Amino acid sequence: AAAAPAAPTPSLDARAEARASDPLEGATVWIVALGGRGEVQPLIALGAQLRKACCAVRLFGPDAFQSLAESSGLAYRQVGQGIRALQQSRELRGCHHVELLRLxxxxxxxxxxxxxxxxLEGAQPDLLIVNHFGFNIAASAWRARGIPSACVHVRAEPFPLDVKRGGMPGFLDFLHVERSCVVQADGVTPVQHTSFSEWCAWLDALPCLMGTTRLVTEALQEHRHEAAGAMAFVGSLVIDDQKPLGDPAMFGSSNEMRKLQVFLNKGSTPPVYMGWGGAVAExxxxxxxxxxxxxxxxxxxxxxxxxGRSGMSIELFREGIVALARSHTSITPQDIAWYVDYLESNVLFVEAAPHEWLFMRCSCTVHHGGAGTTAAALxxxxxxVVIPMTGPHYFYAHWVNVLGVGVGFDTTSMEDMSGELLAWSLRHVTNExxxxxxxxxxxxxxxREDGAAGALPHIRGLVGDARSGAARARWESERQLREPTTSEEEPPDPRWAVVVQETLAEAATCSEDVWVMTDDSYHEHSFLALAVGLRRAGYRVTFLGGRPFRDLAADCGLGFIEIFPGIDAWLQRPGTVEKLSGVDGERTAAFWGWFQRELAVASTAVLSAMAEATPRLLCVSRNLLGVGIAAKRRFDVPFLLVHRLAPWGAQLEPEGSDMVACEALGLELGQPPAAGEEEWASAVEPSRTLVCLPGLLRGGVPPEAAELYAFTGFWRLDGLPPCDGETEQRLDAFLxxxxxAxxxxxxxAVCHDxxxxxRTALAALRFAGLRAVIVEGAARLNMEALSQVARTPVDPLENGAFVESDVMFITACPPLRCLQRCACVVHAGGASITAAxxxxxxxxxxxxxxxxNYFHAQVIQDLGMGKIAGDLRVIDRGSLAFCVRQVAFNESIQHMATFRAGELENDGGVETxxxxxxxxxxxxxxVG
Structure with missing residues (x-):
């Protein structure tokens, strides 16, 4: 046959023109794929599509995916073994999957x-693509080198959406990674030396593509649709279903693949797929x-x-059924033999399987609800059928129910699953x-969705921005905002290295006036404890706070100056709780509006009082720091800053709450170069800051801050009854x-309505098998709300979910001895409840x-005294129930909580x- 004519070779001018018209032509793109199969394979698919568009692509990922990436024509750099290798290690075989993820x-x-x-030291790609585990790389690449990045999410549960909305999830993980490696590698600290608002702004500016279908938004709560609407859903990023067949790592071995093909061919009906990934039930x-x-x-x-990691097998089934037969005499040896014969003929156990290829050859799928597995199943x-194992899985179980494509156990985990319940779901999905x-x-x-092709227009725009020089120009303009890699400042004098007993002996001879001032009714008990401690040491103490503490301060022998009505008075106004129940923007606006008014009132009251009498020292809370500076400027009154919460860094940047003192100070705080920049820096030097936290929590604070602040221990007001006597008696009987309970x-904390x-709290505790003691709080969770829930059930499961004898409402946190009788505490990580x-x-x-809240939550989890259930804005009852069961019935957590409480008994607290x-x-x- 005659040879086909060769295609004409394009001229150099034609190539240059094509490159100019398409920024992807010849562009260099690096992809960092961290995670397991569900996170890595989609990025390989995206890399293959970029290579077809004539990009030079380099992919960094675990060794298990090297052959798959190279078969797609990608340059691959193996980094680590991946999460699957960690799951399969013998020493971690019994480790819980949440702990595995942390490791x-x-x-x-x-x-x-x-x-x-x-x-990156020796190369400058045009674009860096990361997934949600790679935020540190993206932040460091931009901060140190001006390399732009994009984030490609393949998971659509609330996490990435909340990050884009300025949420906090993951912030402390990113901070840990930065301390562990970014500082040593680059000398920059984009997370640690960035305020939370700046961090959120950076995340919002980071281009984000959702590598999944927009159908997932049908499962989102209504208040989340706006955030989802601003994100680019390009469709699932899928590798050709035949490609993984050439890679034995995708299904254990070539021998396993042959066994799988033989098993599929020999049966008259398609099998059911079952698998729970790397998770193992407790x-x-x-x-x-x-x-x-x-x-x-x-x-x-x-x-x-x-x-997966569970090691399920016929042999393990035989061991389990024999053990079960000892307590169930109805199971005979003949039954056991029949069960085993059935499994040997009808069930195949494999280590792993290629989802895209296998699932379409099955009658239905049963899995844990991982993002990638759910997408492949759909x-x-x-x-x-989705049987969740941990938090995010409940979201996908709910999604399956919304779509009507099966059964999602969004309120039941594998821990509560039985063969009978699973059989019911299998009959339903196969027969309906x-x-x-x-x-x-x-x-x-x-x-029909081609996510990789759908992502190209977005990536083309980002690469064009980089290659045109626009991104570099932005980076240069931000140069003055980037912190230096080294610091030449002298370390501050360790002023707090004192002997407590000697200092208290000296204090007993003093009769100086000290004012203790705070802005928040929820923290005032701690500040009141400090004031009482100072009075017992011989000082004349005046307490400045909210109206609810007037009588209590008088009972403690303190002078009192009311500087604001208090948050309780505001919460009782008509419509306040409804505003706090709105979407994030409305809630923030409502709270900040009240806060500004409250601080303005407090500022005026304090400065007016000082015109009449001047104390020797003023102790102020963080939100009244601006007032402290104003007092120093006008009346030359020194002040100590008292942190009721943990300090994030060694430097305190001006915040919105400081602006209330601007007029009195004549400064333009927060607008560098500010007129009073030096005065601000000298006024907030860390050596003059007390932290009302025990040294036990020091590990959660950046090291340079931990060395500067004085961790004194929690301040408790002994003998203060948190609730009235009658309530205490009823609570004793209930517990x-x-x-x-x-x-x-x-x-x-107020969220949604x-x-x-x-509903979320009651349903979660019911599923966990616990009764409920509920503190009314700002949301007004009380018997009236319970009656409304009973009148308007939104779920058949709510009918009869809780009767009045199962729940008790109280208006304040119970005494310590009552608290110790509770199985666990569900809370938002506030400072006061964390201390309790x-x-x-x-x-x-x-x-x-x-x-x-996230700092305190992470500290509790790191100390082994509890778990983080999830952000209150996105938590569902299934996830909360799972977490409550974990902490309430886990002996190791209970023992650790008791042990840590014993350690805290030795804290100096108020005395220090x-x-x-x-x-x-x-x-x-x-001093004059």
Whole structure:
């Protein structure tokens, strides 16, 4: 046959013109793929699409994916072993999957960051693409080198959406990675020396592509649709379903693949796929294999079970059923033999399997609800059953229910699953014509989406921005905002190295006037404790605070000056709770409006009082720091800054709350170069700051800050009854009944509406098998709200969910001895409740909402005294129930909580704080 004519070679001019018209032509793009199969494979698919567009692509990822990436034509740099290798290590075989993820972040993520940053030393790609584990790399690459980045999310549960909305999830993880490796590699600290608002602004500016279908937004709560609408959903990033077949790492080995193909071909009906990824139920692999196998046996179905890290097998089933037979005499040896024979003929156990290829050859899928697994199951066009293992999985279970493509157990985890319940779900999805038809319809829709091709226009714009020089110009313009890599400042004098007993002895002879001032009703008990301690040390003390504390201050022998009505008075106004229940922007505007008015009133009141009498020293809370500076400027009154919460860094930047003193100061705070910049710096030197936290929590604070601040321990006001005597008696009786009760104390946190909060709390505790003691708080969670929930159930499960005898409402946090009788405490990580649970030694399930909440939540988790359930804005009852069960019935957490409480008994607390205040007064005695 005649040879086909060769295509003409384009001229150099034509190539240059093409390159000018398409920025992707010849562009260099680096992709950092951190995670497991669900995170890495989509980025390989994106890299292959970019290579087709004539980009030079380099992909950094775990060794297990090297052959798959290279078969797609990508230059691959292996970094680490990946999370799967960690899951399979013998020494971690019994480790909980949440703890595994933490270990993986500490080891693999930090190692990857070091490798990528080292490569960036000698290269300058046009664009860096990361997933949600790679924020540190993106931040460092931009801060140190001006390399622009884009984030590609393949998970659509609330995490990435909340990050884009300025939420806090993950901030402390990014901070840990930065301390572990970014500082050593680059010398820059984009997270640590960035205020939280700046961090959120940077995340908002980071281009973000959602590598999943927009159908996922149907499962989002209404208040989240606006955030989702601003994100680019490009569709799922999928590798050709045949490509993984050439890589034995995708399914264990070539031998396993042959066994899988033989098994699929020999049966008359397609099998059921079952697999739970790398997660293992707390009840253990035996519970998992018994549940899975009995589900198949009861429905007379064939199955393929991917064992993952659990090690499920026929041998493990035999061990489990023999043990079960000892307590159930109805199970005979003949039954056991029949079960084993059935499994040997109808069930195949494999280590792993290629999802895209296998799922469409199954009658339905049963899985844990991972993002990638759920997407693959939906694309297959067959019904699916989701049995969650941990927090994000409940979101995908809910999504399956919303789409109508199967059964999602969004309120039940693997811990509570039984063979009978699994069998019911299998019968439903395989026999219900409507479900199978809907699954086919959704599968066809998703298979038409080409996420990799859909991402190209967005990436083309980013590369064009970089290659045109616009990105570099922005980076140059930000140069003055970047911190230097080294500091030549002298370390401050360690003023707080004092002997407490000697200082207190000296203080007993003093009769100086000290004013203790705070702005927040929820923290005033601690400041009141400091004031009482100073009075007992011989000082004349005046307490400046909210109206609710007037009588209490008088009972403690303190002078009192009311400087604001207090947050309780504001919360009782009509419409306030409704405003706080709105979307984030409305809630923030409402709270900030009140806060500005409150601070303005406090500023005027304090300065007016000082015109009549001048104290020797003023102790101020963080939000009244501007007032302290104004007092120093006008009346030459020195002040000490008292942190009720943890300090984030060594430097205190001006905040909105400081602007209330601008007029009195004549400064333009926060607008560098400000007229009073030097005065601000000298006024807030860290050596004059007390922190009302025990040294036990020092590890959660940046090291340079931990060395500067004085950690005194918690301040408690002994003998203060948190609730009235009658309530205390009823609470004692309630806690003495069975089953045990959990305390829900969300304090000032208000999210969505109060009925949503109450429904979530009650349903979660019901699923956890606990009764409820609920502190009314700012959301007004009370009996009236409970009656509204009962009148308007939104879910059949709410009918009869809680009766009046199962729940008790109180208006304030209970006394310490009552707190110690609770199975656990559900709270938002506020400073006061955190102090209470740490002292009581009670496990915590924390649902943080505000910035400082996340610090306290992370500290509780790091100390082993509880778990972070998830952001209060996005938590669902299934995730909360899972976390509550983890902390309330886990002996190791209970023992650790008791142990840590014992450690805190040795804290100096108020005594240490009084000694430090005394030393400050004495050091100034000779000063004019």
């Amino acid at each position: 993986w972040v500490e080891k693999e993520v930090c190692h990857t960051v070091k490798v990528v940053l080292a490569y 009840k253990g692999p035996v519970h998992m294999v018994l549940t899975a196998c009995f589900g198949l046996i009861l429905c007379n179905l064939r199955g393929v079970i991917a064992t 694309r297959a066009g067959v019904p699916t 014509t409507r479900v199978r038809a809907r699954a086919r319809e959704v599968g066809q829709m998703l298979r 003495g009944e069975s089953p045990p 959990a305390l829900v104390a969300w304090g000032e 109060r009925l949503w909060m109450l 649970v740490l002292h009581a030694g009670v496990p915590s399930a924390v649902t943080p909402l505000f910035g400082e 704080a009084v000694a430090l205040v005394s030393r400050e007064i004495q050091s100034r005695a000779g």
